[in-house]
Amino acid sequence: MRPDWAADPLLDGLEVYRVGGAVRDALLGRPVADSDFVVVGATPEALAERGFRPVGQDFPVFLHPDSGEEFALARTERKSGRGYAGFTFHAGPGVGLEEDLRRRDLTVNAIAEARDGSLVDPFGGRADLDRRVLRHVSPAFAEDPVRLLRLARFATRFAEFAIAEETLALARKLVDDGEIDHLVPERVWQEMARALMHRRPSRFFRVLREAGALARLLPELDALFGVPQVARWHPEIDTGEHVMRVLDVAAADDRALPVRFAALVHDLGKGLTPAADLPAHRGHERAGLDPVRAVCDRLKVPNACRELGLLVCEHHLDAHRAFDLRPATLVRLLRKLDAWRRPERFEHFLQACQADRQGRKGRVGSPVPTVDYLRRQAAATASIDVEPLTAKGLSGAALGKAIEAERIARVRRLRDARPAIGKDAPGRLR
Template structure:
């Protein structure tokens, strides 16, 4: 039996990046031999074992044969006669098809080192088209690795996968898994660019794809195109190291502009409500985590009101806080402000401008939160208030506190 490190750990070492978890391949072994050596079997779809000393995963060298649509339609063959070269041939990209022996020797039958030096993402074989998850993974890697381009022949394969309907077999969980990882890269815009170029964005995220070619008022958006604006917003979220929920909210904040009738361009009256509904539907379709969904809906519905909050009086500010549920969830409100700051700065030539609501609103919210609901309600009842009047009294107490903070 011979052991080799394969995939991302080798790639990242060659790129000078911190190594990811090491994946091992065992060549020339059977499951019974692995068990006899003390390995623990854990694989369900193909033979994977846990090393008895390091705890790392070791998979038997294998080949795959397409048997049905989607990423699950494969028959796996693992046997002592399967060579390392056979195993590497089934992998997605050349930069992921490099193996390293235990003595450090590199085995690179598909030119992965060459493509790392050239900063190119290239498929290993035509079998790339058999697994639609590979399309998403490639787009994510394009966002992760700065300066990498997609080889023309690989882009042609991506388009073929879209045209043949392979991406339509992706289940929501896998789409979200890859999409969320791509959003957390240093340049998430690149992921959307690749997906859009091959046509997959229109199939997987049609609400997002519709934003390209939709103009906005140049006074507020020097970049004009709504899709271009989205890319700038996402990269601003990455620049400030925003958490996933904020980046998802940034992705969804302007979805309603894709539904504005062209006769109304470049204005988008009412896009906030449309954006919130589309964000909710998209989040449900992809089974997005609840915290991401909820923040996206708040930001979509309220981002223009947060931008213009400097003109609101104390009453208007409290109503804004109440709509955002900021009185109960101030931490989420901070995330909403961060997403809005990314929206405000994600515009050509305006990337460094200060976002005044981010500094002005938190102290005013803190003032509103000094009002204890139970105490204010009890005081109202002692004055004979009932039903909705009690809620109005609590609201008015908060307005008074904010007014005092405004001076």
């Protein structure tokens, strides 16, 4: 069956194929967002004459004048240096489709669709889709560190797919050869942020760890695996496993990117706990602030993720023991969290803390009453009518103290009206 895109008159006389993710997703019965195309046997001049707009400097890629979709001339690549940029590309009328597909990362991404709807599949990508296997196209997989990031991301997006053992072996070789050390921070964050938004983001980090890359890219996170916790609070024991559970809970609840990032970094301080203080991890909240900053600085993490990551790292235990906080202490906490001026970020803070609580073995989907309590306390103290206070002649510091006293009084009233919830409510959780 002839595909819709093939009817475009601008493509008449050209040997054009749809390639990559659009073909893969269509074969899987998933929605196709964007399509990329390869043009075989053409020159840049031939595309420019039809109105295609050239973009990029390293190799000839053109944008369709109407749809904006990418059309690239078939090309080959040769390793010429270290890292993602260490390649020399060649494009020209003599480069065939199979040569172009051979340079792609995974077989499931190396399937082409012709204008008549037939498939060109020289590397068995269709069979790997049926087997639910992610497999490299060629040994050149080990030459490009971005391919490892993409492998981990695809393993996250397609959680039901296994990774071929020989592909994992090439991924480990890539790390052992030092190629992983030449990744630029922006590309690491780009792939990581996309993986965080999939339905099972923990797999991204597990794949990187299995390949030996997590210790090089995120040593602060890698350090958490094997670190014990108090079994009473954490039946899953292992800190790294706990963080992976928290992350997947945040994803299952369809949380925003900053919430998922905060879930990822909230316990980084536990990687620095002295042996004498294991498994209690006293003070891990503040100890984690520098590692969170280091990750954000190194990967150039956006401010919204950075801010929430630091807040959750420092104050997640305060949220868990909210029922135990004095009214004045709770008001100070709400102020530190900027709950009244930035209610959306405060809600994200609560969502991350909820994921932390539910990311414990046997706790998925369980109620988190402290989160609802903080939400109600923030609402109760958000708006203070200052007119009666100013009518009394209060201003400046005196007015500020009166507003504070009113907020404390409201917290106390709401606290005293709260029904007893039992031993599960108070915190001291780690």
